[in-house]
């Protein structure tokens with residue numbers, strides 16, 4: 099796969115870059131501390147205590163052996179000191195075990211709490227971003243890697259803390275070894291160099307591989323979803339797609355497996371070679387210590403202390419460097435996570451924002467508006483000029499892809515026009531605070547969300563702060579005809595909707611739409627937008643829903659998109675779009691008299707009903 103190899107090379111992170119990612123570690127720790135300060139400090143204290151125990155225990159071991167040998171040679175045995183030493187070692191062994199367990203427990207608890215915290219922050223951050231950012235595939239890659247941070251990176255904290263703990267152990271053991279035989283340090287350095295080379299060689303490689311595969315992993319997730327979910331099941335079965343989707347999944351995974359296997363094999367191979375060199379140096383030191391003991395320079399106690407310390411030092415130092423690579427790799431994910439949290443959204447400049455008008459006086463004006471979607475060269479809409487008057491009900495009609503929904507997205511500031519401007523009461527809409535501006539609208543999109551939550555929650559989503567206000571929910575349900583759905587369900591408002599969860603009930607398309615319309619009524623919005631909200635309603639329900647809508651929202655400004663002309667004609671005015679341009683605008687009577695596209699489409703549909 100030459101293409102894949104190239105991407106991996108392009109994504110290759112070197113040791114310096116891995117090292118640089120460590121700058122995010124202090125911020126990471128600040129966040130963990132914020133999650134649970136007392137547990138965090140208890141963890142650090144336990145680790146410091148645990149770190150000084152090994153050298154004390156090795157020293158006690160040496161004292162015990164020396165005392166045993168002394169007592170063997172004594173005629174009159176005085177064992178008090180020996181038993182005291184043994185008791186002290188026993189006490190420390192228990193303490194060390196308890197500390198290790200306590201540390202693991204608090205690591206796990208802190209890790210869980212931090213993982214919840216990061217997931218919540220990712221959800222909140224995602225909602226702050228602009229639609230153009232959300233629709234960008236590079237953004238999804240970043241989001242995917244940030245998400246991995248929430249689940250895969252909890253080990254980072256314990257790794258870093260263990261690193262700190264090990265530094266204390268290493269310093270204390272080094273001090274002990276240096277006090278007896280400074281020359282051993284040279285052998286120690288020789289024994290550890292192979293590990294360092296190995297770690298530098300492979301630094302960042304796992305992350306690089308994972309990074310170069312971010313897109314494919316999303317593709318794999320999608321294929322898994324497409325092949326095995328309730329939403330796709332009907333078509334997968336009917337069209338017999340299961341083998342095809344499973345095959346695509348298998349092919350793509352096999353490529354990843356191949357690369358991952360080759361990396362793992364290289365790591366294991368080089369690791370073994372370097373380890374042989376390191377072990378050789380350790381045995382060199384061991385032989386040296388034995389020689390000096392046989393020569394009578396070291397006692398038997400010294401022999402056990404030094405060989406024990408040397409062995410521990412070597413394994414601690416090895417662990418230190420191996421863990422260092424793991425830490426820098428994890429820190430690279432951390433970098434993705436923080437970069438994601440720090441993403442700013444384009445509209446948020448420092449400019450002072452204006453207060454929204456309490457009551458719309460003039461309305462919205464599109465002036466020469468043209469728009470191309472990001473990374474696209476095609477003008478989706480162009481030269482758009484119209485006035486949505488205050489209190490008016492304006493309908494958009496036009497063929498599929500004419501640009502109706504795009505105009506709504508521009509009106510809602512999901513995107514900025516590529517040219518021209520949109521004004522609200524003579525002021526460009528970007529001058530208003532974006533979040534407050536968007537709160538001005540009650541919108542039901544054609545692809546509205548069917549939340550797999552309770553019916554009550556589904557309606558209350560329109561104004562979630564009012565979820566406890568039963569009379570408001572009742573009234574919204576009544577206005578949208580969703581009351582009929584509520585009364586048919588055994589648990590009424592408490593009914594779990596959708597099939598994903600236990601006792602969930604799925605609804606028909608029209609029933610879901612009635613609930614979605616209730617959301618619009620739930621919110622006492624200044625401007626209402628209904629983008630084909632009634633396409634799944636039967637003819638009687640649709641006419642009723644629209645007539646009610648017009649009556650109930652008197653004085654409110656509204657935009658309605660519909661393909662049914664019987665509905666559209668109820669609006670105050672109708673705007674006909676064709677190929678991204680305004681073809682005609684006027685009342686039903688005016689457009690019929692015009693006898694152009696509107697009249698043609700209207701008559702076409704009317705003829706279909708005769």
Ligand SMILES: Nc1ncnc2c1ncn2[C@@H]1O[C@H](COP(=O)(O)OP(=O)(O)OP(=O)(O)O)[C@@H](O)[C@H]1O
Nearest residue numbers: 233471474478496497498499500501502503504505
């Ligand atoms: N996120 C997007 N990125 C790029 N192009 C898009 C995007 N969304 C829509 N388009 C394109 O913009 C054009 C207008 O789409 P839009 O959804 O505004 O049409 P519409 O009039 O609402 O159509 P329909 O009646 O089918 O809902 C289409 O050609 C579509 O392919």
